[in-house]
Each structure stands twice: as C-alpha cells, then as structure tokens.
Amino acid sequence: IREGKLDEGFDVFYELHHAFPDDEFLGATWAVSPGFIPEYVEEVGKSEFERSCKEIVEMAGESNKEEELEVFGLSLFNLSFYYRPKRGGIRDFLTEEATVCFDRSLKLGGEEGFLRYHLGLCHALLGNHETAIEHYDRVPKENFPWGPLAERSKRRSRMRLKKIKTLMEDAENLEKAEEAEREGDGEAELRHLEEVDNISHEFFNSGAIRVRKAELRIELGKNPALSALQKPIETDPDNEKIIKYLRETGARELERGEPAKAVEYFKLVPEKQANDELLKMHGEALEESKRYERAAARLGEVGKPDGEVLLSLARCHRQMNELEEEMADIRELFRRSDSIPALEEALRRASRVGEDREVLQLCERLLNRSKDNPVAREIKKNIQKKIEEERRKKYSRQKEKALQLYDDGKYEGAIDHLSGIPDKFIGNSARKVLAYSLREEGYLKRAANQYRKLPENPENLASEIHCLLMDGRREEASNRSSRLKDAISGIEDTPIRTFAGS
Structure with a gap:
C-alpha cells in the first residue's frame, strides 16, 4: 500500500482477515478493502456496521504501532469515504478518527508521503481545505505515487477554496443587494447582483437572481439584450414586467422597419401570454421577414381575426401558392369585416385568383355596402367584359364549325352548332346559314323565324x-x-x- 499498489495491498489484507479471524488486528482489516464495505453494510445492516466501526476506533486508540495506526487510519478513511452516508454524523466522526490515526502514526515515524497525502484527503473531506493543502505541500513530489497524487488533490482543494471564497463573496453581495432594494436604490442593487459569480448559482436561487437582474435592467432603462431575458422568462413565465418589455420592444422594432428583430422579442413571450394583439404583431413581423409559413400559422391562432389579419393571411397563402386558402381568407374577410379599404384590397386579390362568378358576387356585396364603389365597379366591368369576350370567342368557334358542316351539306350539324348562339353573337351570315339549313331539313317554321330576323332585302x-x-x-x-x-x-x-x- 505504501508503494501505491493499493489493490494488491487491499487483497492481501482481505485474505489475512479471512485467514486469521481470531486475531483482533487482522480481523479488523476487512475495512481496508473499499470494495467490501458496501457489501458488508448490506449484509449486516447499518447498526451492526456502525458498531464494527466503533470497535475499530477503540482498537486504534489502544495501538501504539505506526503500521497498525496507518492501517486503522486507512480503514476508517475508507469507511467514511466509501460508505457515503449523509454529510456529518458518523461520516465526519470516522474521518476525524482517521485523522487522529494518521497524526499519531506520523509522530511515531510512519511513512510521511503516505500519511501526509491521506491527512490531506481527510481534512479535505471535513472541509478544511487550507489545512489539506498544507499537508499536500509537504509530500515530496518525487515520492511516487503520493507526490503526484498530492499535486492533483491540491489543485482540487484550491478550486474548492476558490469556490467557497466566491460563495462567501456572493452571499455578501446578495446581502448588499437586498439592502439596496430596501432603500430603493436600483442602481446599487443591480451592481451588487451583477457581481454574483455564476459559479455559486448552485447554492443560491439563480433563477430568482436572473429574473431580478432583468427586472432592474428594464426599470433602469438599460435595454437588456435578448440573451439576458431568455433564462429569466423561462424561470418566471408570468413575469408581467418582462413580458411587457418584450411586447413593447418588439412593437418598436416592427415600427422601425426591423421585423426580424421584432420576431426575436415576440418569440420569447410565453405561449399562454400571447394574446390576439401580440399574435397579430408577431404574424406581421414574420410576414415582413418573408417567413410566410410561420406567419400564417401564427396569424391563424388569432381568436377573432379582423380584416387586417385576414388580409395578411391571404398574402401569406399567396406567397406559398396556396390559392384555395387565400380565397378562403377573402371569404372570411367579407364575412367578418366592415372596413371598406380591407374589402377593396380583398376584392382586388380575389379578382386575381378567384372564379369570375364568385368575384362578381363579391363585387355585388361590396357595392351593397359602398354604393358605386369604384373598385367594385371597375372589377365588375372588367370581368363582365372578359366573360363577354370569352363567349364571343366560343361562339365564333361554333360558327366556324357550323359553316364547315354547312359547306359539307351536313345541315343538321350546322343547326346544332348555331341554334344555341344568342342573337347578340350570331351575326347575319351565320343566321342565313342557320335559316337555310333549317329549311333544307324541313324545319320551316323555325327557318321562317330566322329569315325574319335578317335584314329585309x-x-x-x-x-x-x-x-x-x-x-x-x-x-x-x-x-x-x-x-x-x-x-x-x-x-x-x-x-x-x-x-x-x-
């Protein structure tokens, strides 16, 4: 063990323990083997285990041999370290007794490197890191393996000391921050909270500290960065002050023509705090940022969409080439909105994607609400003109086909193609062909009627x-x-x- 061959040494003691169960000293060496301790506790129970520990302490107190004291010290150290009960109680008792054993062995001329290293470990377990470092420093670096082990342990103790020091400083800063809060000095309170080191947050309510710092930055007009608000709002999703700041700042960014920045602020507002007003602004910012799919989803969450929201939805669906959804938005807008400008814009959009019949119906609805509305009249006029032109082209094709059939002597076919053409579109030439075809096929009454509609030559x-x-x-x-x-x-x-x- 002194040479650092711990496993081999533990195994030998374990064998001696079984080989000489009646020897008091060797019978106690079972505790030197760390792997045996949990098994032994489980086997005999906590009470018997603690009784055995006290027996070892008593035996150690009666020993005056440096080697026995080293073994007893190592046993008690392993018992305290590997049993791992809650801090305090028997654990601290065993560690303190191990320290006594190592100290006595050292005074009797025991191996210094081994003893100083283990004394350092014991003091570190007890929280006496400065004393632990003193012992580690007295282990010669060339003393293998205890020198290198002591160096590593010393670094850990120094880190722990630094952490403890930071913790104490943070506690002091928090106390000063509380005092500043009572005095209403926000600047001082924030200054002290800013000095609280992140390393100590595991010991304090770090979430509450972050929230308070965010609140103070908002109150003092310091415009906290988004990164400084993310954790606080996660910690306290109902914090009205932070939520209000996120909403107002996002709205300002949107007004300034910075929709991408506005989105980042709106995004931090918890879902349960997202009312219709925020959803509208968030959707608008997403739309202006050309994130149309997300914008449509956000605007779709608005409980009572007005004309402006529905127009935004229509624009987003157009950008995603979802024309049926766009028309659905327009229909909903005509159902919900009384805003003439919104209805006019919706009608313009409908004229580009909707069917002519439905668009004409929307024109009539707008004209009913806004008599002689110029937008509705113009769109209606254009659609009617378009429909008439399409009919003219359709009937022109029918007449061409009818004339071809007429030339081929297929009068019935010519009659079929010409009979359905309204008077407005048939023309005299085609009517004469129709009349002649009717006469040739024996439809004399119909033929006479068609001739009567021709010029009286x-x-x-x-x-x-x-x-x-x-x-x-x-x-x-x-x-x-x-x-x-x-x-x-x-x-x-x-x-x-x-x-x-x-």
Whole structure:
C-alpha cells in the first residue's frame, strides 16, 4: 500500500482477515478493502456496521504501532469515504478518527508521503481545505505515487477554496443587494447582483437572481439584450414586467422597419401570454421577414381575426401558392369585416385568383355596402367584359364549325352548332346559314323565324315567304308579300326580281 499498489495491498489484507479471524488486528482489516464495505453494510445492516466501526476506533486508540495506526487510519478513511452516508454524523466522526490515526502514526515515524497525502484527503473531506493543502505541500513530489497524487488533490482543494471564497463573496453581495432594494436604490442593487459569480448559482436561487437582474435592467432603462431575458422568462413565465418589455420592444422594432428583430422579442413571450394583439404583431413581423409559413400559422391562432389579419393571411397563402386558402381568407374577410379599404384590397386579390362568378358576387356585396364603389365597379366591368369576350370567342368557334358542316351539306350539324348562339353573337351570315339549313331539313317554321330576323332585302323576304308557303301559312305569306313588293321596286338585278316575283 505504501508503494501505491493499493489493490494488491487491499487483497492481501482481505485474505489475512479471512485467514486469521481470531486475531483482533487482522480481523479488523476487512475495512481496508473499499470494495467490501458496501457489501458488508448490506449484509449486516447499518447498526451492526456502525458498531464494527466503533470497535475499530477503540482498537486504534489502544495501538501504539505506526503500521497498525496507518492501517486503522486507512480503514476508517475508507469507511467514511466509501460508505457515503449523509454529510456529518458518523461520516465526519470516522474521518476525524482517521485523522487522529494518521497524526499519531506520523509522530511515531510512519511513512510521511503516505500519511501526509491521506491527512490531506481527510481534512479535505471535513472541509478544511487550507489545512489539506498544507499537508499536500509537504509530500515530496518525487515520492511516487503520493507526490503526484498530492499535486492533483491540491489543485482540487484550491478550486474548492476558490469556490467557497466566491460563495462567501456572493452571499455578501446578495446581502448588499437586498439592502439596496430596501432603500430603493436600483442602481446599487443591480451592481451588487451583477457581481454574483455564476459559479455559486448552485447554492443560491439563480433563477430568482436572473429574473431580478432583468427586472432592474428594464426599470433602469438599460435595454437588456435578448440573451439576458431568455433564462429569466423561462424561470418566471408570468413575469408581467418582462413580458411587457418584450411586447413593447418588439412593437418598436416592427415600427422601425426591423421585423426580424421584432420576431426575436415576440418569440420569447410565453405561449399562454400571447394574446390576439401580440399574435397579430408577431404574424406581421414574420410576414415582413418573408417567413410566410410561420406567419400564417401564427396569424391563424388569432381568436377573432379582423380584416387586417385576414388580409395578411391571404398574402401569406399567396406567397406559398396556396390559392384555395387565400380565397378562403377573402371569404372570411367579407364575412367578418366592415372596413371598406380591407374589402377593396380583398376584392382586388380575389379578382386575381378567384372564379369570375364568385368575384362578381363579391363585387355585388361590396357595392351593397359602398354604393358605386369604384373598385367594385371597375372589377365588375372588367370581368363582365372578359366573360363577354370569352363567349364571343366560343361562339365564333361554333360558327366556324357550323359553316364547315354547312359547306359539307351536313345541315343538321350546322343547326346544332348555331341554334344555341344568342342573337347578340350570331351575326347575319351565320343566321342565313342557320335559316337555310333549317329549311333544307324541313324545319320551316323555325327557318321562317330566322329569315325574319335578317335584314329585309328581297332575297331574305322572298326566302321567308317561301318557307311560309311551304309550311301552309298563306295568310302570313300574303302579309309579308307587301313588304317584298316594296323591297323589289327599283331592283335591277333580274334573277332576284324573277325569284322574288315568283
């Protein structure tokens, strides 16, 4: 053990303990083997264990041999260290008794490196780090392995001393901070709290300290950084002062045209504290930061969205190419909002993504709320013009197809394509084709009606009368003949005169 071969030494003592159970000294050496201690405690129970410890203490008190005292000291040290009961009580008692053994052995000429090192460990366990360092310093560095071990232990004790010193300084600063708070001196209170070292926060309520520092910085107008607010708001998510600061600062950043900064402030506000007003501002900041998906999600949390919120939602959905969602936002806006500017903007957006029929309905709704609204009238006019142009193109294609069928002698097909075309779009040429096709297919009454809608020239009138005669409607034919007589007077074209005259 003195040579640092601890495991081998422990094993030998363990064997001696079993080999000579009747020898008082060797019978007590079981405690030297650290691995055996927890097992022994579990086997015999706490009371028997503590009784055995006291027996070792009594035996150590009666011994005057340096080697025995070293063994007893090592046993008591291991018992205190590896049993690990709560601090104080039997643990401190065993450590103190181990110190006595090592001291006595040292005075009797025991091995200094071994003893000084273990004395240092004992004093460190008892919290006497300065005394521990004194013992470590007296272990020669070249004394292997105790010299290197003492150096490492000395560093630990120094760190512990520094921590204790810091703790004491922090306690003093906290006391001064409390006094400054009672006196209403915020600057002094903050100054003392700032001096509290982070290393000691495990001993104090570090969360409360952080929260108070954040509050003081806000009260004193020091504009605390976001990083200085994150932990405090996590510690105290209901802190009204910090929440108010986050909201107001975020709003100012948004007004200054710094939406990205505003987002960072709004983001720190706990969810349960996020009212509709904050959700609106947060959504607006996200939208202006071009984070459209997150903006839409945030705005969607608003309990009672107004026109402004719904317009923002519509813009976000447009940016994400979610056109159905955009139209849903517009419908909801028309349902909820009475703001004419908001409705006008929504109508403009609807005219770009909605179906014409629905957009016309929205135009009417806006016109009902705002008579002769210029935006609604213009959009309505443009859509109606667009619809009419589309119809014109559609009927033009139908007429082209009908003329082709007519040229091919397929009169029924021509009739099918031309019959559904309104009078407004059919034109005289196509109507004449329709009338002729109807006559050829025997639809004389319909043919006569189509001829009557054509200009009253001799050819058209004669064709109409011809259909009436073929349909047996002689009286109508006779009545139309007077119109024909007027039409052919002065006509020099012999074929037409002959046809009309017949």
